[in-house]
Amino acid sequence: MRRVFAGTAFALVGAHKFTLTEDSVPIMTTLPISPAAPDSASGSPDCALARSTAAAAAALGGVGIDAIAFAVPRSYLELTELAAARGVAPEKYTSGLGTLQMAIAGPEEDPVTLAAQAAHRVLRASGRSPAEIGLCIVGTETAVDHSKPIASYLHGLLGLPRSCRVFETKHACFGGTAGLLNAVDWIAAGSARGRAALIVCTDIARYTVGSAGEPTQGAGAVAMLVSARPRLVELEVGISGSYALDVHDFWRPLHRKDALVDGHFSVQCYLDALAGAYGQWRLLADEREPLARTCYHVPYGKLARKAHQLRCQLDGRDDSAAAGPGSFAVEVEPSLRLPAQVGNIYTGSLYLALLSLLYSEAAELENKRIGLFSYGSGCAAEFFAGRVRPGAAALIDAMDVAAPLRDRHRLTIPEYEQLRQNDLHADQRPAEAIHAAAVGQGPLTLDLESQRQARFCGIDPKERRIYSVQ
Numbered sequence: 001m002r003r004v005f006a007g008t009a010f011a012l013v014g015a016h017k018f019t020l021t022e023d024s025v026p027i028m029t030t031l032p033i034s035p036a037a038p039d040s041a042s043g044s045p046d047c048a049l050a051r052s053t054a055a056a057a058a059a060l061g062g063v064g065i066d067a068i069a070f071a072v073p074r075s076y077l078e079l080t081e082l083a084a085a086r087g088v089a090p091e092k093y094t095s096g097l098g099t100l101q102m103a104i105a106g107p108e109e110d111p112v113t114l115a116a117q118a119a120h121r122v123l124r125a126s127g128r129s130p131a132e133i134g135l136c137i138v139g140t141e142t143a144v145d146h147s148k149p150i151a152s153y154l155h156g157l158l159g160l161p162r163s164c165r166v167f168e169t170k171h172a173c174f175g176g177t178a179g180l181l182n183a184v185d186w187i188a189a190g191s192a193r194g195r196a197a198l199i200v201c202t203d204i205a206r207y208t209v210g211s212a213g214e215p216t217q218g219a220g221a222v223a224m225l226v227s228a229r230p231r232l233v234e235l236e237v238g239i240s241g242s243y244a245l246d247v248h249d250f251w252r253p254l255h256r257k258d259a260l261v262d263g264h265f266s267v268q269c270y271l272d273a274l275a276g277a278y279g280q281w282r283l284l285a286d287e288r289e290p291l292a293r294t295c296y297h298v299p300y301g302k303l304a305r306k307a308h309q310l311r312c313q314l315d316g317r318d319d320s321a322a323a324g325p326g327s328f329a330v331e332v333e334p335s336l337r338l339p340a341q342v343g344n345i346y347t348g349s350l351y352l353a354l355l356s357l358l359y360s361e362a363a364e365l366e367n368k369r370i371g372l373f374s375y376g377s378g379c380a381a382e383f384f385a386g387r388v389r390p391g392a393a394a395l396i397d398a399m400d401v402a403a404p405l406r407d408r409h410r411l412t413i414p415e416y417e418q419l420r421q422n423d424l425h426a427d428q429r430p431a432e433a434i435h436a437a438a439v440g441q442g443p444l445t446l447d448l449e450s451q452r453q454a455r456f457c458g459i460d461p462k463e464r465r466i467y468s469v470q
């Protein structure tokens with residue numbers, strides 16, 4: 001079944017030249033390059049190890065994503081209204097960047113509440129109880145505390161078992177992928193002992209009001225249940241192409257809430273990382289069956305467009321046809337429909353693209369192979385692949401995937417600017433007395449049977465964050 005969404009439109013991307021050989025990583029710019037480690041060829045010890053990890057995963061019935069769900073704040077901003085307020089042609093945002101709406105967090109929403117909401121939804125969708133979770137990793141680059149991880153708040157809010165391993169991962173937008181790949185290895189290694197992993201990517205993307213980055217903000221979380229015998233996407237375990245380089249394309253000093261970014265340089269770093277990670281993946285992966293679709297990290301849709309064009313060049317394919325192999329409209333566009341209505345959610349962006357793809361056409365994709373590209377500034381990237389499982393479409397159809405986008409409040413520009421002003425003091429806002437009094441009695445737990453949600457109440461006199469469930 002194909003679902004129709006508000007569309008995205010894209011201008012053509014400028015062409016670049018690349019070469020890809022067995023013993024070189026393709027590089028597009030004059031970035032400083034560290035001496036490259038020798039690449040793996042298919043007969044190398046690296047490949048043999050990858051095969052043995054894959055065999056361990058196969059013996060378990062495969063490992064991958066068993067369920068996936070997302071959450072967004074209750075409010076959003078129309079990009080055409082932001083364009084008007086900033087004196088910019090609306091097409092620059094809707095077509096030039098490929099984003100239609102941005103989710104904006106309110107005073108009671110933060111990366112913890114968004115994570116809890118997405119996790120609550122994925123547990124309900126999967127039919128699993130919190131008792132079955134043995135590992136909970138939260139990927140975020142907008143942590144709420146320098147020490148206490150969001151995973152600990154989540155552990156309390158979801159009532160996860162005390163025997164569960166919980167922690168937070170950070171590497172800009174790559175943090176969620178680090179968690180996912182860690183969970184896959186944990187299962188393939190046998191450490192899961194039949195339990196599942198809960199991986200949650202949660203972030204609020206903020207740039208300075210009025211800056212070039214402003215139209216590429218957003219907020220939201222994606223939660224995934226990772227297990228043996230996955231029902232949605234079985235991942236190709238042990239086979240992924242990694243790329244890393246020390247660059248200053250995007251950073252957020254400890255004292256700042258808004259990120260700093262060298263925007264055009266970050267685009268270049270992303271594309272270089274794609275070329276490097278994809279080149280490594282091609283050396284390891286079975287190329288006999290082409291990827292039917294590819295999901296890219298989506299800070300904004302146009303960058304996925306550029307990424308796909310680059311990949312087609314590396315493969316010697318043409319991406320401009322309206323249909324058929326290589327076509328952007330066929331291979332990528334369905335994955336950009338949900339992101340176009342949410343904006344950048346940093347760690348969760350790639351997985352919102354995956355959910356968008358499954359929501360759009362899971363039935364057509366059953367048994368087909370899809371590629372996944374994750375990028376985190378700084379930088380780290382990974383290209384890997386998976387196969388959509390038979391029966392995935394029925395599971396997706398049974399979920400109300402797009403429910404978080406319904407009944408959202410459309411912010412006016414003054415409301416949005418006031419929210420951003422209030423953000424500056426959110427981490428010092430005193431919690432209401434009633435909620436502060438609840439501290440010490442242990443966190444309240446979200447009941448899977450109810451629709452109640454976690455909300456951020458503020459900070460108590462000991463500077464602890466207080467949440468309630470309502």
Ligand SMILES: CC(C)(COP(=O)(O)OP(=O)(O)OC[C@H]1O[C@@H](n2cnc3c(N)ncnc32)[C@H](O)[C@@H]1OP(=O)(O)O)[C@@H](O)C(=O)NCCC(=O)NCCS
Pocket residue numbers: 011012013014089091092093095096097212213214215216261262263264266267270299300302303377
């Ligand atoms: C992405 C970013 C660099 C764009 O900055 P900008 O200088 O304001 O925007 P640009 O002038 O490059 O315009 C963006 C696109 O809109 C196009 N555009 C501009 N005006 C347009 C119009 N009226 N109609 C249609 N398209 C238009 C431009 O041609 C450009 O497309 P191109 O990249 O294919 O050339 C900026 O938003 C940013 O820094 N974002 C945060 C960083 C980020 O997300 N990085 C991603 C890597 S992780």
